[in-house]
Amino acid sequence: MPLPTDEKLLALSNDFIKQFDTIFGEHPGFRPAHAKGILLAGTFTPAPGAEALTKAPHIAHESTPVTVRFSNSTGIPLIPDTDPNANPRGLAIRFNLAEHVHTDIISHSTDGFPTHTGQEFLELLRALAASDPANLAGSPLEAFLGSHPAALAFVQAPKPAPASFATESYFGVTAMQFINKDGVKKFGRYRIIPEAGNQHLDDATTKAKSANYLFEEIAKRIGKEPVKFKIVVQVANDGDVADDATIHWPEDRKLVEFGTVSLTAVVADNDHEQQRIIFDPIPRVDGIEPSADPLLELRAAVYLISGRRRRSAPAQ
Numbered sequence: 160m161p162l163p164t165d166e167k168l169l170a171l172s173n174d175f176i177k178q179f180d181t182i183f184g185e186h187p188g189f190r191p192a193h194a195k196g197i198l199l200a201g202t203f204t205p206a207p208g209a210e211a212l213t214k215a216p217h218i219a220h221e222s223t224p225v226t227v228r229f230s231n232s233t234g235i236p237l238i239p240d241t242d243p244n245a246n247p248r249g250l251a252i253r254f255n256l257a258e259h260v261h262t263d264i265i266s267h268s269t270d271g272f273p274t275h276t277g278q279e280f281l282e283l284l285r286a287l288a289a290s291d292p293a294n295l296a297g298s299p300l301e302a303f304l305g306s307h308p309a310a311l312a313f314v315q316a317p318k319p320a321p322a323s324f325a326t327e328s329y330f331g332v333t334a335m336q337f338i339n340k341d342g343v344k345k346f347g348r349y350r351i352i353p354e355a356g357n358q359h360l361d362d363a364t365t366k367a368k369s370a371n372y373l374f375e376e377i378a379k380r381i382g383k384e385p386v387k388f389k390i391v392v393q394v395a396n397d398g399d400v401a402d403d404a405t406i407h408w409p410e411d412r413k414l415v416e417f418g419t420v421s422l423t424a425v426v427a428d429n430d431h432e433q434q435r436i437i438f439d440p441i442p443r444v445d446g447i448e449p450s451a452d453p454l455l456e457l458r459a460a461v462y463l464i465s466g467r468r469r470r471s472a473p474a475q
């Protein structure tokens with residue numbers, strides 16, 4: 160995928176990477192956000208009926224190999240899994256359609272995002288960097304949250320630690336436009352639901368866990384049985400706002416089954432492969448188009464610039 164040529168977008172993208180470096184420190188070879196992760200491999204099987212939503216190749220094919228990365232939040236590669244800042248957790252899914260042909264879903268474990276635009280998100284990060292979380296009164300962060308209700312709602316949303324990466328639900332947050340073979344277009348948002356059910360830990364139980372409990376647990380679990388998730392799409396009604404990640408659609412919107420991901424192995428040479436793989440928020444596949452959400456184009460540029468920097472760092 161080539162870098163966009165829009166100078167403003169590139170400048171904003173670079174500002175983000177600098178800002179993450181300022182907050183979390185520079186860790187060459189690691190992601191500036193969602194630094195601690197693990198790559199797993201498996202297959203995707205489409206749900207019967209998903210072709211009514213999209214003509215995408217992974218829905219038309221009987222099964223598609225997937226590469227999946229679970230991650231903790233923050234750009235701190237050794238962040239303990241028990242740290243509250245490790246929430247929300249990340250789940251990125253790559254559908255390997257053919258050699259060098261793929262499409263991705265990037266999701267996290269909180270349903271929503273703090274801001275509508277990238278510029279506002281950068282302001283939030285800058286306010287965060289300039290504030291002491293233990294003493295918010297009169298701080299830039301307090302001022303930002305006071306004037307941005309969606310950011311306040313996101314910060315205040317409960318984010319309990321999961322018992323396992325396999326017992327957490329993940330949300331695509333930004334809407335995509337799904338197109339079927341008859342040309343019918345619908346906006347939708349991915350939800351990725353664990354077959355093992357949602358299971359979270361209370362704070363005291365989380366604190367008593369080891370610093371790598373999630374990573375140790377998922378490796379052990381996958382050695383015994385496949386780790387499965389159902390992907391569903393929450394479909395918008397005509398007129399629902401589809402270009403703003405801070406706006407939730409009502410819960411009565413239709414949920415269409417998209418398919419099942421079944422993970423069966425930890426990817427060999429994990430550190431090297433994590434350093435190499437760059438997930439892309441824009442689907443770039445027939446049958447799934449990006450919405451006009453301004454976060455999408457920006458994130459695609461940020462992740463690519465960041466990923467190229469990571470690849471050029473010494474091997475991890």
Ligand code: HEM
Nearest residue numbers: 190192193228249250251265266267277331332462465466
């Ligand atoms: C303007 C908004 C955003 C910015 C600037 C941003 C920034 C970043 C950056 C710099 C990375 C590291 C990319 C890399 O080096 O490969 C990253 C990764 C990630 N972000 Fe975001 N992000 C944004 C929005 C979101 C949203 C809305 C979600 C949830 C759907 C999300 C979930 C993730 C996940 C799961 C990863 C890890 C991907 C992987 O495993 O490689 N981000 N983000």
